[in-house]
Amino acid sequence: MFRGWQFIEPRAPLKLVEKEDPVPGEREVVVETRAAGLCHSDVGFMEGINASMLAFTPIIFGHEVSGTIKQLGPGVMGWEVGERVAIAGLGLDAPGLNTDGGFGEKVLAKEDLLVRIPEGVSFVQGAAATDAGQTSRKALRVGDVGAGTRVGIIGLGGLGLTAAKMAVMLGAEVHAVEINEGVWPLAVRAGVKRVVASPAELADEQLDVFVDYAGFGTTTAAAIDAVRNEGTVVQVGMGAQFATIDTTLLVAKQVRLLGSLGGSYEDTLDVLRLMKLGLEITATEIGFDEIPAGLERLKRGEVRGRLVATRGE
Known part of the structure; x- marks a missing residue:
């Protein structure tokens, strides 16, 4: 079993639920969440804005995710249990939109969305490298x-x-x-x-x-x-x-x-490359249990940089 903050419907608070552990299918892995970014789009979904983008409801939010590989599904090659990874959520394939996301303790991810977090780069920065990092990077590339x-x-x-x-x-x-x-x-x-x-x-x-x-x-x-x-x-x-x-x-x-909207897998890789060279995305850490309060802070405009929820071992 794992816990997660679940979105039920617009203008309703997130609900802390327990769910059965995800089972990885062909070329899928289970990632144990270590960090998950909070995004203004999550606030928008809760207000009923663009909620049609969600593949299903109720759903556990969190599309900026990093953690360690917990379990490998059939056909997965080149990855090992325990590796530090981020999930390069791309559009509607992103966790928290298409599957339960990083506001849960475990996330099911497609193998081809995984990116390795370089040595010396934290889980917080790895999570921020996905949506926030890749969106910033792509716009520079477009220009x-x-x-x-x-x-x-x-x-x-x-x-x-x-x-x-x-x-x-x-x-x-x-x-x-x-x-x-x-x-x-x-x-x-x-x-x-x-x-x-x-x-x-x-x-x-x-x-x-x-x-x-x-x-x-x-x-x-x-x-x-x-x-x-x-x-x-x-x-x-x-x-x-x-x-x-x-x-x-x-x-x-x-x-x-x-x-310019979102970014690509290659953009995420480039952000992580820059992080290895010293790039740091401004981020404030909160605890897993503070996610609902964190979204309220975002809604009120009280956050500078990214807000990232973290979990220990």
Whole structure:
């Protein structure tokens, strides 16, 4: 038997339940959860937003998962019991969406979603590398951010601050936009060259790319205005459903406006590679029993970076 925090229906609290241990099928493994990230999408599901994405209900949430392999199913090759792994949840295949997830003590995972956590990288960072890390990394890839790129990162929340750190490590010249000045020192310590409160303040920089991790509509429009001619704006954040943009400006400047959602298995591998080189996603640890309270903190906007629930041996 194992315990897990189960979602029953929208606008109802999570319920702590006991379930029979999962049995791995062909090319599946059972992972004993050591860390599970809490995500704003979990809060959204609880409010009834995009709940149709869930394969079934009741379901145990938790799509950012790391732990140790507990059991191997038939046909699994190249993996051993006891290995430290993260589950690279990809879209609707992610645990917590398609199967019971990391808010439970044990998780059933497909073999081809497993990634090894490098030596020296914690379970907390391994969990954060999945959804949060891969989403941040993919958006930089969509914007062709690399060595020598001059990039503006809009929003220094969990995703944006992570992306800023990654972009610096990739050799980009990084500028950032964040209205909360309390976060600015974190960005500066990470190697960000300049932090301002509005994209308009970066118009004089003529940056190659803006990646908008906030997505409040006004930020999208301001990024189009501030980016250089023939530059790129990558939209990740969905703080507002609609944006009013100046299409004349978009066309006249020949700006590329691209959307980016989630990430790939390879993005997760790259995040873990960067972690081995020193990347650290800002994260706050809580206990397994604090998951419901943690989601309330997320809902109230009281969390800086990622919130990750951990379990001991």
